[in-house]
Every structure is written in C-alpha cells, then in structure tokens.
Amino acid sequence: MAEIDAGRFIGYNELVLEVNHREGESKLPVETQGNTMWINVAQLLKAPVGVTRSYAVSEMVDIAGSSHLVEGEVQLIRTNRGFLARATLHTDIELTCSRCLTLFHHPLLINIEEEYFPTTNIITGEAVPIPDEPDCFTIDEHNILDLTEALRQYAIMAIPMKPLCREDCAGLCPGCGGNLNQASCHCSTKVTDRMVGAG
Numbered sequence: 164m165a166e167i168d169a170g171r172f173i174g175y176n177e178l179v180l181e182v183n184h185r186e187g188e189s190k191l192p193v194e195t196q197g198n199t200m201w202i203n204v205a206q207l208l209k210a211p212v213g214v215t216r217s218y219a220v221s222e223m224v225d226i227a228g229s230s231h232l233v234e235g236e237v238q239l240i241r242t243n244r245g246f247l248a249r250a251t252l253h254t255d256i257e258l259t260c261s262r263c264l265t266l267f268h269h270p271l272l273i274n275i276e277e278e279y280f281p282t283t284n285i286i287t288g289e290a291v292p293i294p295d296e297p298d299c300f301t302i303d304e305h306n307i308l309d310l311t312e313a314l315r316q317y318a319i320m321a322i323p324m325k326p327l328c329r330e331d332c333a334g335l336c337p338g339c340g341g342n343l344n345q346a347s348c349h350c351s352t353k354v355t356d357r358m359v360g361a362g
C-alpha cells in the first residue's frame with residue numbers, strides 16, 4: 164500500500180535499538196526496548212481497514228517454565244475494530260517421552276490467529292471501550308501490541324498431551340525398567356521361555 168511508509172513499520176524495532184545506542188543510557192520505557200514480540204502499532208492504527216504489515220519475530224520467551232527462542236513472522240491486518248494478528252512461529256522445546264521417560268527436543272509450530280483491540284483512540288487519546296468478550300487481547304495505551312500472552316497460550320495448546328520421543332518408541336520394560344529403545348533386556352526372553360515351558 165503506497166500511502167503507508169512501510170519502512171517505518173518494518174524498521175521499528177531496529178529504530179528503537181538505534182535510538183538507545185545513540186543516547187547511550189536508554190530513556191525509553193522497558194517495554195519498547197527492541198522486544199520483537201512487542202509491536203508499536205501507532206502508525207498502523209491510522210491506516211485504513213485491510214492494510215497489512217509483516218514483522219519478523221526473534222525473541223526469548225518463557226514457555227512452560229523455561230526460556231525458548233521463538234522465531235517466525237507475524238502479520239497484522241487492520242480491521243474495523245483493531246487488528247487481526249496472524250503469526251507463524253516456531254520454537255524447540257524439551258519434553259519427557261511419556262513411554263520411555265527420556266528427554267527429547269520437540270519442534271513446536273505455533274500458528275496464532277487473534278484479534279487485538281485498541282484501548283486508546285489514536286487521534287483523540289481518549290479511552291476506547293473494549294468489546295465485552297472474555298480474555299480478549301488489547302493494545303496498551305502506548306500503542307504496543309504484545310504477542311507474548313497469545314504465544315504462551317497457543318504454545319501450551321501445541322504441546323502434545325502424551326509426548327513421544329518417536330512414533331514407535333518401545334518404552335520401558337515393565338520387568339526391569341530398562342529403556343527398550345536402547346537395548347532389549349532379558350525379561351522378554353525369560354517370559355517367552357516360561358511361556359514355551361508352560362505350553
């Protein structure tokens with residue numbers, strides 16, 4: 164869209180970092196210091212419905228109790244009520260296999276689709292009533308759209324309930340507790356022997 168200066172949006176986070184660097188000591192509030200999960204939508208709030216902007220995300224985020232590098236892209240589409248945020252993000256988490264109890268790395272793909280509502284009128288600065296919807300996501304009074312909470316919620320939903328280190332994980336031996344993926348124990352042989360003997 165030609166009427167919007169795209170460079171100002173795409174370069175927002177870089178711009179903030181540059182300002183911080185130039186001034187040495189940061190005078191900006193903590194929440195705007197280059198966190199790629201926080202998008203300043205002040206200019207985009209003035210854009211007409213349908214205008215879309217994309218932002219790169221690369222941020223350490225706490226998911227399920229530990230910090231993870233989350234990377235990907237978020238697209239903001241101006242709606243008549245606020246923004247539709249569509250994000251495709253990926254990270255890598257450590258899970259415990261529900262069969263063999265070993266820790267393994269699991270790639271997590273997180274697809275977010277949420278509407279965000281402004282709390283302040285960008286032109287008048289007056290408070291805007293937000294929709295009467297439970298847990299709706301809002302843009303704060305500094306025009307920062309924060310993806311962190313949506314990301315956490317979607318990430319938790321994306322984590323498998325019964326994680327498996329691999330589809331055909333052999334699990335633990337009920338006899339000796341050995342990991343059957345690593346070595347077959349003698350329990351199964353004994354069972355077979357006994358079965359053979361009994362038959």
Ligand SMILES: [Zn+2]
Binds near residue numbers: 261327329334
């Ligand atoms: Zn396993």
Ligand SMILES: [Zn+2]
Binds near residue numbers: 336337339341351
């Ligand atoms: Zn065994």
